[in-house]
Amino acid sequence: QASRLAExxxxxxxxxxxxxxxxQDPGVWYPDPPKLSPFxxxxxxxxxxxxxxxxxxxxxTLAVGVWGLLAxxxxxxxxxxxxxxxxxxxxxxxxxxxxxxxxxxGAFRASPCLLRFFLGxxxxxxxxxxxGGLLLLLARRRLRDALRDLLLLCLLRYQEDPDLQFxxxxxxxxxxxxxxxxxxxxxxxxxxxxxxxxxxxxxVPASCCQDPLQDGSVPNVQCGFGALGLGxxxxxxxxxxxxxxxxxxAWLRGQAGTIATGAAVLLLxxxxxxxxxxxxxxxxxxxxx
Numbered sequence: 001q002a003s004r005l006a007e008x009x010x011x012x013x014x015x016x017x018x019x020x021x022x023x024q025d026p027g028v029w030y031p032d033p034p035k036l037s038p039f040x041x042x043x044x045x046x047x048x049x050x051x052x053x054x055x056x057x058x059x060x061t062l063a064v065g066v067w068g069l070l071a072x073x074x075x076x077x078x079x080x081x082x083x084x085x086x087x088x089x090x091x092x093x094x095x096x097x098x099x100x101x102x103x104x105x106g107a108f109r110a111s112p113c114l115l116r117f118f119l120g121x122x123x124x125x126x127x128x129x130x131x132g133g134l135l136l137l138l139a140r141r142r143l144r145d146a147l148r149d150l151l152l153l154c155l156l157r158y159q160e161d162p163d164l165q166f167x168x169x170x171x172x173x174x175x176x177x178x179x180x181x182x183x184x185x186x187x188x189x190x191x192x193x194x195x196x197x198x199x200x201x202x203x204v205p206a207s208c209c210q211d212p213l214q215d216g217s218v219p220n221v222q223c224g225f226g227a228l229g230l231g232x233x234x235x236x237x238x239x240x241x242x243x244x245x246x247x248x249x250a251w252l253r254g255q256a257g258t259i260a261t262g263a264a265v266l267l268l269x270x271x272x273x274x275x276x277x278x279x280x281x282x283x284x285x286x287x288x289x
Contacts, residue, residue: 043276043280043283044107046276047107050103050273051100055097057096058092058097058098061089061093062089062097064093065093099118099121099122102114102118103115103277106118106280107276110284112281116281119281122273122277123274126271126274129266147245148245151180151248152188155168155185155186155189156188156190158189169206169207170207172205172208175244175251176240177248178204178239178240179208180245182242183208183228183239183243186203187228192204202229204228205224206220208227208239209223210239
């Protein structure tokens with residue numbers, strides 16, 4: 001029997017020898033996984049905190065948009081939801097929150113799938129921002145025409161949308177202007193037209209007045225009533241007769257440097273977040289391999 005066991009290709013003696021070898025040198029068969037360096041741990045924690053900050057900002061933007069929608073009069077039968085400016089806050093907040101949440105969970109749970117999704121979303125947003133900036137530079141004339149059409153739409157829907165009303169009043173008050181080309185543009189509004197039946201007929205909004213406050217403290221909402229029926233000289237003594245189109249264009253040209261700096265800072269923040277996520281993803285892949 002011993003001779004027969006010796007002739008077999010595998011025997012219990014061979015297994016005992018293999019076990020002894022494995023116990024003597026376990027590192028040959030079971031190598032220890034590589035450990036992350038302190039710098040890698042620091043980058044991972046920093047990536048988590050970085051995305052957590054933007055997650056909170058995204059949730060804040062989302063809350064502002066939802067509050068703006070709910071604070072209005074009933075949406076059904078009023079302004080369509082698709083044309084509400086607050087919808088932009090809701091969409092921006094949802095996008096930023098979703099991407100930042102993926103980055104947070106990807107860094108916290110060491111999930112390559114979430115980190116790849118985060119990287120793809122950041123690269124897509126960055127590419128769209130760069131493409132939008134190039135299109136604005138190449139189509140400046142069309143941008144001016146689109147801005148003109150937007151201002152004209154705001155004049156026509158001034159009394160129908162509280163957001164547009166607030167926007168127009170702020171622009172006219174801060175830039176000291178009235179209407180698109182001149183204060184006469186308010187004649188195209190059905191509520192301020194001289195043939196309108198209301199008390200605002202043949203008038204302009206109070207934000208066009210040179211002194212919209214009565215006695216220096218109380219807002220005088222009737223300061224623009226009947227202004228369209230006055231002559232140019234009489235209207236000039238009460239109103240800012242210049243149009244907002246040229247004033248807004250001059251203001252945008254003066255703020256071009258600030259806008260470019262803001263866009264560059266935003267791209268830099270996105271690049272820093274993407275680089276940290278890329279480093280964490282590389283460390284995770286190396287450890288798993």
